[in-house]
Amino acid sequence: MKKLLVASLLLVSLFIAGFSTHAAAADIEIPVVNYHVISYDPEPNNLYQYSVEEFEKQMAYLKENGYSSLSINQYFEILDGTAAMPAKPILITFDDSTDDFYPNAFPILEKYDLKATQFTIADWVNDSQSMTAEEITTVMEKGIDIQNHTSTHPSLDQLSYDEQYNEINDATATLKSITGETTEVFAYPYGAYNDDTLAVVENLGFKGAFTIEGGVSTDEDSRYELPRFMILNGDTLDDFIRKLSTGH
Numbered sequence: 001m002k003k004l005l006v007a008s009l010l011l012v013s014l015f016i017a018g019f020s021t022h023a024a025a026a027d028i029e030i031p032v033v034n035y036h037v038i039s040y041d042p043e044p045n046n047l048y049q050y051s052v053e054e055f056e057k058q059m060a061y062l063k064e065n066g067y068s069s070l071s072i073n074q075y076f077e078i079l080d081g082t083a084a085m086p087a088k089p090i091l092i093t094f095d096d097s098t099d100d101f102y103p104n105a106f107p108i109l110e111k112y113d114l115k116a117t118q119f120t121i122a123d124w125v126n127d128s129q130s131m132t133a134e135e136i137t138t139v140m141e142k143g144i145d146i147q148n149h150t151s152t153h154p155s156l157d158q159l160s161y162d163e164q165y166n167e168i169n170d171a172t173a174t175l176k177s178i179t180g181e182t183t184e185v186f187a188y189p190y191g192a193y194n195d196d197t198l199a200v201v202e203n204l205g206f207k208g209a210f211t212i213e214g215g216v217s218t219d220e221d222s223r224y225e226l227p228r229f230m231i232l233n234g235d236t237l238d239d240f241i242r243k244l245s246t247g248h
């Protein structure tokens with residue numbers, strides 16, 4: 001009888017220990033927002049072009065409501081449990097390093113003292129519709145992290161393992177020649193990837209990679225399938241506030 005009691009107590013404490021570990025892990029939730037073009041004159045039917053005025057309302061909301069925008073390193077330190085999580089963390093991301101970022105989005109980020117990450121298409125830098133190398137190094141000094149979004153923005157799931165490897169690894173080299181730093185985080189163009197892509201980013205030693213699946217990221221997500229939610233043309237401040245908490 002005594003043995004049975006000890007065994008039951010052991011089981012109960014194991015259950016409680018397991019439960020509290022799980023509960024603590026679930027406490028790490030970080031919304032990751034994704035933008036593309038921020039424009040004074042967005043094309044009405046282009047989902048990826050977003051109004052400067054609406055963008056500013058969202059950045060002002062974050063500042064006024066006590067959100068802490070994270071650097072990409074802080075984001076992964078929090079997921080790893082090596083840095084404390086602020087009360088209201090957010091990771092702000094942009095994809096495609098288009099030429100509107102420097103004149104339109106960056107001044108608003110500076111005005112509200114917000115950090116952000118720009119997933120940059122390496123071979124397009126200095127092209128007519130992309131950021132220049134000088135703009136990239138300028139924004140880096142003001143809290144913008146430059147990370148890897150391939151060399152030429154293909155749908156990676158249509159490529160062989162070797163082609164995918166080269167797209168991403170060549171971008172690392174090109175971006176390093178511009179920034180002096182090695183990119184450690186990736187975002188899948190079009191959100192498209194397959195098992196080979198997951199293997200490539202892991203084999204190249206990336207800390208993590210972002211999808212555009214929607215949802216709020218947690219420390220329990222696969223590091224190579226971290227969810228982001230997109231803010232699309234027509235989204236209001238209310239949509240933004242809802243997505244911050246639900247990711248959808």
Ligand SMILES: [Zn+2]
Binds near residue numbers: 095096149189190
């Ligand atoms: Zn893209």
